[in-house]
Amino acid sequence: MAHYAVGDLQGCYTPFKQLLAQVDFSPSRDHLYLVGDLVARGPDSLACLEYVYSLQSSVTVTLGNHDLHLLSTVLNNKPANPKDKLDALLSSATLPDYINFLQSQPLCTYLPEFDSFISHAGIHPYWSIEHAIELSNWAQSYYQGPMAADYLSKMYGKNPAIDLPPSDPQLKFNTIVNVFTRMRFLTEHWQLDFDNKGEVNKGELLQPWFTHPRFKTSRTRFIFGHWAALQGKTSLNHVVALDTGCVWGGPMTLLNLSTNEQITSN
Incomplete structure (x- = not known):
C-alpha cells in the first residue's frame, strides 16, 4: 500500500491520470x-471531480479556495466566473453528489504515521497542529451545516488579523478559511497579506508563512499547494510545495509519503 499527496489539479484531468499511471x-x-483546488481554470473540472468522486474510499481532499468558491457558487445559485471553465460541471446531473462530497472533506489533515500535516495553503505559525485540526473541524461544521450558503457567501474579504472571536462566528470562519486556503505571505507581525502571489523575495516587510522560526526546528513535514510561483521550492526539505x-x-x-520521492507528470 502506498500513500501519495498530489498538487493542485485545477481541472487538469489528463496530466492527473498520467501521473497516477506513472506510479x-x-x-x-x-x-x-x-x-x-480540484476545479477551475483548467479544461476539465468535471472529469477531475467525477474521477475523484469514484475513488471516495481511497482519497482525502483538503479543500482549496477554488473548491470553496464552487460550493458558494452552487449553494448560492450564483453565476460562475467564465475564467473558471465550469459550465460542464455545473450542468452535470450528478453535481449535487459532488457538492456533498466536497462538503464532507476537511480543510486540513494530519497523518501521524508520516508525521505529516496537509492543507491547501499551509498552517499559520501560531497554530499548533492540534489547534489547526480543531479549527478545521469547526469550520467544516459550518460549510456542511444549514447555514453553509450564507457563511460561504460572506467568506471573502481581506482582514489581515488572525482573529478567532467566539462572539463573531463569521469572522472566525473567514480567518480559518483565509489561513488554510488563501495564505501565502505574512507581514512582519505575522498577519495575512492578500495582495502578493509571486516570488518569495518581497523584502523584510513580507515573508512566506513557512519562514517563521517555528518551521526551521520542526520535525513535522508540512505539505501544501496553492502557490504555483514557488515552483515546488521552499528551501526547507520538510516543507513541501506541491503546486508546480x-x-x-x-x-x-x-x-x-513513505519515501519522500517526488514525481512529476510527463
Missing part, C-alpha cells in the same frame, strides 16, 4: 491525499 496507482491498495503550476503549463507533482 501504478491502485484504488484498492493505495491512498491519495489531494491538497485542494500544471494549469499554467508546468507539470503536476506527486509526493510518495
Whole structure:
C-alpha cells in the first residue's frame, strides 16, 4: 500500500491520470491525499471531480479556495466566473453528489504515521497542529451545516488579523478559511497579506508563512499547494510545495509519503 499527496489539479484531468499511471496507482491498495483546488481554470473540472468522486474510499481532499468558491457558487445559485471553465460541471446531473462530497472533506489533515500535516495553503505559525485540526473541524461544521450558503457567501474579504472571536462566528470562519486556503505571505507581525502571489523575495516587510522560526526546528513535514510561483521550492526539505503550476503549463507533482520521492507528470 502506498500513500501519495498530489498538487493542485485545477481541472487538469489528463496530466492527473498520467501521473497516477506513472506510479501504478491502485484504488484498492493505495491512498491519495489531494491538497485542494480540484476545479477551475483548467479544461476539465468535471472529469477531475467525477474521477475523484469514484475513488471516495481511497482519497482525502483538503479543500482549496477554488473548491470553496464552487460550493458558494452552487449553494448560492450564483453565476460562475467564465475564467473558471465550469459550465460542464455545473450542468452535470450528478453535481449535487459532488457538492456533498466536497462538503464532507476537511480543510486540513494530519497523518501521524508520516508525521505529516496537509492543507491547501499551509498552517499559520501560531497554530499548533492540534489547534489547526480543531479549527478545521469547526469550520467544516459550518460549510456542511444549514447555514453553509450564507457563511460561504460572506467568506471573502481581506482582514489581515488572525482573529478567532467566539462572539463573531463569521469572522472566525473567514480567518480559518483565509489561513488554510488563501495564505501565502505574512507581514512582519505575522498577519495575512492578500495582495502578493509571486516570488518569495518581497523584502523584510513580507515573508512566506513557512519562514517563521517555528518551521526551521520542526520535525513535522508540512505539505501544501496553492502557490504555483514557488515552483515546488521552499528551501526547507520538510516543507513541501506541491503546486508546480500544471494549469499554467508546468507539470503536476506527486509526493510518495513513505519515501519522500517526488514525481512529476510527463
